[in-house]
Amino acid sequence: QLDRPEDKIEGLPRVIASSVGRDINDVYRNNNAGVLKDVELSEKITMASREAVRALVMQSTDSSGRVKEVKSAFDEMGAFFGNMLGQKKPWTKAIVEAGFPGVEEERLAPVIAYLEFCLKQVVANNELPGIMELLNGEFLMPAPGGDPIRNPDVLPTGRNMHALDPSAIPTTAAVEISEQVVEKLLEKLAQENDGAFPESIAFTLWGTDNIKTYGESLAQVLALVGVRPVADSIGRVNKVELIPLEELGRPRIDVVVSCSGVFRDLFINQMNLLDRGIKMAAEADEPPEMNFVRKHAMEQAEEMGVSLRDAAAR
Secondary structure, rough: OOEEEEHEEEHHHHHHHOOOOHHHHHOOOHOOOOOOOHHHHHHHHHHHHHHHHHHHHOOOOOOOOOOOOOOOOOOOOHHHHHHHHOOHHHHHHHHHHHOOOOOHHHHHHHHHHHHHHHHHHHHHHHHHHHHHHHOOOOOOOEEEOOOOOOOHHHHOOOOOEEEEOHHHHHHHHHEEEEEEEHHHHHHHHHHOOOOOOOOOEEEEOOOOHHHHHHHHHHHHHHHHEEEEEEEEOOOOOOEEEEOHHHHOOOOOEEEEEOOOOOHHOHHHHHHHHHHHHHHHHHOOOOHHHHHHHHHHHHHHHHHHHOOOHHOOOO
């Protein structure tokens, strides 16, 4: 259900929700708030997404119930005759039968092509050939480990697995997910506090968690402060930029961060990014009531008789 904006791919839930004129984020937000109509709609969208994926997989499933070879979802000959007869693709038909007749087949194409690629990687038989390459003293290609949903590059298996490239986190997908999580968290806290946002939030950054999620926890801290990580042309995250208050639409939240030893040692560059982002927020010329990082740093600087930059150190 993840969107992948860097690849211009919309998740199935977003496309399905759009077919009934809804934004999936609003549906999820109302679902969490207990709005019955959207609780039912969220469940209906989830079931429709599952049926679409099932239809894609069943297209390549043999009589024994196994997927040995993936049939192309976009076979030119089949598409030609299907278009002539006005037939919908199996996954589109599944979504329509699940109660979403307005879904756009063209809009589904990128995510279906992506899912087909993932399915091909899942069924690739590289385990035994990989072992034989090693036993023969041959070079075995390296590959990242982790969650194939967040990073399909971990597939196919049977390669020389490593954890991740520390300089490449947080990834674009992790940043997008984290911004949504932070938005929902702050909405909930504001509702519980008569509309007032919290000035400080405590956070623990764990090494293993950030390895598995490609930096989602780190990206959540940056999102709370109102700072956006910026990647270079080859995907290395080596700088941050301040999100303008007009775009942020809320105060910058101060974050008290404690890090595990693994995170501190493995993600030294990300520790520097955090420090840089906090100091950028503290030194921004913004009203204290809209920038709690600056507000607290100014109070601490006056109390301890140090500079604003030193008071902003974390």
